[in-house]
Structures are given as C-alpha cells and as structure tokens.
Amino acid sequence: MAETTRTRSWSLSRVGFWVVALTALAYFPLAFTYFWHFFVPGAPILQDELQGAVVGHDFAFGHGSVVQLRAEDYAAHRVVMLVHTTTGAAALALATIQFSARLRATRPALHRWVGRVYLALMTTSMLAAYSFLLLSDPIDYFGGTAFDLQLWGLATTTTGSAAMAFLAIRRRDLTGHRAWSMLNISLMLTAPLLRVLWVALGRIDDDLELMMSLDVGSSALGVIAPGAAALAFMLTQRAGRTSPVSTTAARQYAAAVLVSAAGALWLADLFGRMPDRAPGSMLVLGHLLPAWVLLATCLVGAARAGRSGRGIREAQWRHFAWGVAWATPATAASVVLASSVYGVVDGFLAGQMLGAAGPVLLVFALVVRSASATGPRPMPEAALSSRFGVKDGTTGQ
Numbered sequence: 001m002a003e004t005t006r007t008r009s010w011s012l013s014r015v016g017f018w019v020v021a022l023t024a025l026a027y028f029p030l031a032f033t034y035f036w037h038f039f040v041p042g043a044p045i046l047q048d049e050l051q052g053a054v055v056g057h058d059f060a061f062g063h064g065s066v067v068q069l070r071a072e073d074y075a076a077h078r079v080v081m082l083v084h085t086t087t088g089a090a091a092l093a094l095a096t097i098q099f100s101a102r103l104r105a106t107r108p109a110l111h112r113w114v115g116r117v118y119l120a121l122m123t124t125s126m127l128a129a130y131s132f133l134l135l136s137d138p139i140d141y142f143g144g145t146a147f148d149l150q151l152w153g154l155a156t157t158t159t160g161s162a163a164m165a166f167l168a169i170r171r172r173d174l175t176g177h178r179a180w181s182m183l184n185i186s187l188m189l190t191a192p193l194l195r196v197l198w199v200a201l202g203r204i205d206d207d208l209e210l211m212m213s214l215d216v217g218s219s220a221l222g223v224i225a226p227g228a229a230a231l232a233f234m235l236t237q238r239a240g241r242t243s244p245v246s247t248t249a250a251r252q253y254a255a256a257v258l259v260s261a262a263g264a265l266w267l268a269d270l271f272g273r274m275p276d277r278a279p280g281s282m283l284v285l286g287h288l289l290p291a292w293v294l295l296a297t298c299l300v301g302a303a304r305a306g307r308s309g310r311g312i313r314e315a316q317w318r319h320f321a322w323g324v325a326w327a328t329p330a331t332a333a334s335v336v337l338a339s340s341v342y343g344v345v346d347g348f349l350a351g352q353m354l355g356a357a358g359p360v361l362l363v364f365a366l367v368v369r370s371a372s373a374t375g376p377r378p379m380p381e382a383a384l385s386s387r388f389g390v391k392d393g394t395t396g397q
C-alpha cells in the first residue's frame, strides 16, 4: 500500500510538473514580447497574431477585442505593462524548476535561490499590475468593471499566497509551504489559461467577441484556480494512516449536493435578468460546469478515502466538497450584492468572477492549517538548514 501511494504521488507530481512547465514555457514568448511594439516599431505582437490566426482577424483586432478596447491605456502605461509582463512571464517560467521533485531533493540550494528570484519577479509583476489598475479606468465595455475587480482580487490573493508560502517555510512547515506555493502557482497560471480559454471559446462560438469570451474564461477561472490548488494539494499528499470515518459522511455528501443545486437554481434565476446577447455559456461554462466537476471530484475522493478507512483524508476531501458546494450560493449572493452597485451585467459577472473563490479558499486555509498541525513533524534543524537554508526560524543564505 505504502508502495502504491509513493508511486501514485510520484507520478502525479510528474504530471503536475509537465502541465505547469508546458503551459508556462509555451506562454513565455507571447507574454514576454507583448509590449515590445511600443518600443521597437514593427516588433510582432505574437499573442494577438496567434489569436488572429486561430480564431479570426476580427476576434483578435476588431470590435470588443483587448487591442481595440485597451489601445490608449496600454500606450499610456507601456513601461508599467512591460515590467508586468516581462517579470510575470519570467517568474512563471522559473516556477517550473521549483516543481521538479528530483531537483528539490538533489539541488536544495538551487531550489532556495530560484525561490528567492521567483518571489522578487512575481512581487514586481504584481506591483506593476496594481499600478496599472490604479492608473487606468476599467474597460468601458461588457464586464470591464467586473474584470477590473477580479484583477484586484487576483493580485491580492497571488501576493498573499506567496507570503503564506514564505512564512510557512520560515516556520519549517513543509506541508504549508507546499500548499501555499501550489495555490500561488495556480493563480499565476490563470494568465496563460485565460488566453487559452478565450481563444477556445472564440473558436467554438463564432458570435462571441473577445471581451465576452474573456468574461466567461475569467468567471470559470474564479472556480478553477482555487479548486486546482485544492486538488493538487490533496492528490500529492500521502494517503495517511487509517482512522475512524465520520458516521454522518454519506449524509453530508447528499447535503453538499443539495446546497450546490439550490445555489445553481438561484444563480440561473439571476442570469435570467441578463440582456439577450449574454451567451448561456456565461452561466454554464463560467460557473456551473467547473463547480460541478470540482464537487464531483471532491465527493469521489471523500468516498474512496472513506472506503479505505482513512478518516482524516476523507474529512479533508469532504471539507473541500463543502467549500465547493457553498461556492455556488456564495456566487449568487455576490451577484445580488454587486448588482446593486455595478448594475445587471457587471454585477452578475463580478459575482461570478469573485464570489466562488471565498468558500473554497477558506476551506483551503483551514485544511492546510490542520494538515500542517497533524502532518509530518517539522524537519530536524540539520536537514532543514541543508535543504532550505533555515536556521533558528530564519532563512539563511
């Protein structure tokens, strides 16, 4: 059994490594060069040209495209955005090294130094993102204000999760360090994944302008990013010892499904107030489908852990299932609150883009805290100091 667990977590961390590496490295040249044309006349804008080739010229450059909606703001703040995209792309590419279990084990000093450089690049990128958000108005088009609010939230959770990962390793808490780092990378990966999603949606539905595809993709990532971090944390953890399974577990699974279903009906009712040109994919792909897939995955994980008598693991999966189940009513409640401030369209989209993350992140923090407290004991001083340069609770050089 121990052998099976080791083999599974080894292969899952391998899969995770390749997913992160390929996404980050493939996006690197597109993001890194995005603002060059403002400084070097004639420099290609690879990302927009690729979008034009894959979906169509109008989608990439026409009405409702980022190019058309943001031309003036990007030109006015080209230095800030150059810093944001250059350091963001470099940070994400560097992060791939951190996910190699072999390098972590064989070259601990490299892991430490890459971690420091990553932190510096990521923080610079986020400071530039905050600057752009402060210096420019939200996009004045379908969902522009909602997207702006989501970017504020994204910059804050990205910086916050990195701070949590850093504080965890200073406390010698490897479980917490691993978990918060996974959340941080998951949030950073929303940059390339959003572009993949909006291109895919543009291909599927000819009538969708880029801005509406962006709204759908951003809403979906509001569920997918924290959910993926939760799944990555669970799937790369050891299965743990056997322990009693809650006698109410099965009833809680059913209750979680009911909470999610009630939230879905409420959200669908709120979507009914959107103008006709809002596509149904905004509700289904933007929230319901990712939330249901995530909920089903957590319930399957809980049921399997329960069947093998691993009560602690079952409870962790079940708590994540509750977080995901509450994400849908929380989204609907956020829509109601946001609509009173931002109107029907931006209120609905702001609720979808921001509302789901709250319950999932709350459960994430609670599960990680309890796993850190009950998980493997802190590494011995000597091992920690050679692996991560931590001495007396501080990170040494």
Ligand code: HEM
Pocket: 027, 030, 031, 034, 047, 066, 070, 084, 085, 088, 089, 090, 092, 129, 130, 132, 133, 139, 151, 152, 154, 155, 156, 158, 187, 188, 189, 190, 191, 192
């Ligand atoms: C995860 C945290 C991130 C935040 C909060 C963030 C924030 C922002 C903001 C505020 C903008 C301007 C959006 C607008 O027009 O209103 C932007 C655009 C952009 N960002 Fe980020 N960003 C993040 C991560 C990244 C990363 C990691 C990369 C590179 C790998 C990146 C690449 C870009 C690019 C290329 C643009 C230009 C717009 C476009 O693609 O069409 N961002 N970002």
